[in-house]
Amino acid sequence: MVRVDIEAIVMASDSIPSVIVLRERQTTGDGDMPPRALSIETGSFEATAISRGIEHAAGGRPLTHDLFVETMSRLGVKLERIEINAMDAPVFYSRLVLVNVDQIGETNEFTVDSRPSDALSLAVRVNAPVYVEDEVMNRAGTLSPAEGSPMDQDELEEFDQAVQALSPDDF
Numbered sequence: 001m002v003r004v005d006i007e008a009i010v011m012a013s014d015s016i017p018s019v020i021v022l023r024e025r026q027t028t029g030d031g032d033m034p035p036r037a038l039s040i041e042t043g044s045f046e047a048t049a050i051s052r053g054i055e056h057a058a059g060g061r062p063l064t065h066d067l068f069v070e071t072m073s074r075l076g077v078k079l080e081r082i083e084i085n086a087m088d089a090p091v092f093y094s095r096l097v098l099v100n101v102d103q104i105g106e107t108n109e110f111t112v113d114s115r116p117s118d119a120l121s122l123a124v125r126v127n128a129p130v131y132v133e134d135e136v137m138n139r140a141g142t143l144s145p146a147e148g149s150p151m152d153q154d155e156l157e158e159f160d161q162a163v164q165a166l167s168p169d170d171f
Contacts, residue, residue, distance in 0.1 A: 001083060001131040006120065007037060009051050011044060018047035020120060022084075022132065024141070036141035038084075038132055040092050046117035053124035065121040076100050079128045080109065082119040087136050094119045 007023035020042055024035040049065055062070065072079065077100045086093040094116040099109050114122075123130050132141075 001133055002036075002137055004038065004130050004132050006050070006054065006124070006130070009047050009054075011047055011051070013044055017041040018044050020047065020050060020117070022130065024132075024137065034143050036137050036143055038137055038141045040084075040116055041090060042117040046115075046121070049121045050117065050124060053121050056125075065118070065125060069122060069125050072098070079122055079126050081129045081131060082114070082116075082123045083111075084116050084119075084130070084132045084136055086133065087140055089140070092116045092136070092140075096122065 003025045004022040005025060006020060008019075008021040010019040010021070012018045018041070020040045022038045022040070024037070026035055049063065052059075052063070053065060069079075077098050080097045080099045082094055082096055084092055084094045094114050095111040096114050096119055097109060097111050099107055101107050120130065122128070
């Protein structure tokens with residue numbers, strides 16, 4: 001599993017899906033390999049719920065994810081982490097990894113199947129870490145340029161020329 005952070009939320013409307021971009025954390029000092037990014041399509045309501053959780057936006061009444069966090073807290077259950085553990089393109093699968101301490105003091109860990117958007121909404125509300133299975137990242141991830149990495153000017157100019165040469169008929 002690789003640890004990721006939410007890099008961006010691209011909000012859309014109508015029938016166009018929103019996109020959540022997760023970026024791999026750099027865990028080693030090896031600067032040769034750029035971090036990978038994983039884009040997950042979701043609905044606009046789900047993207048808004050994640051965004052509200054990041055911003056810690058308080059509303060008049062609790063939303064479903066806020067209610068779930070409060071319920072877990074009252075039951076003594078903690079969201080330890082979320083794991084995006086499988087995919088069947090374009091659908092991603094995830095699970096909540098929850099822990100509680102029973103009456104005799106033993107810690108119990110259990111998992112609950114979840115949509116990634118719901119899992120992310122909960123994770124941002126309680127600051128739980130997010131992990132992606134290596135196989136999922138390898139299959140669906142893309143390389144993300146490292147922050148501060150120099151852009152090759154020749155490549156940028158070549159790309160710009162290719163874009164300028166496109167016409168609507170090319171699509």
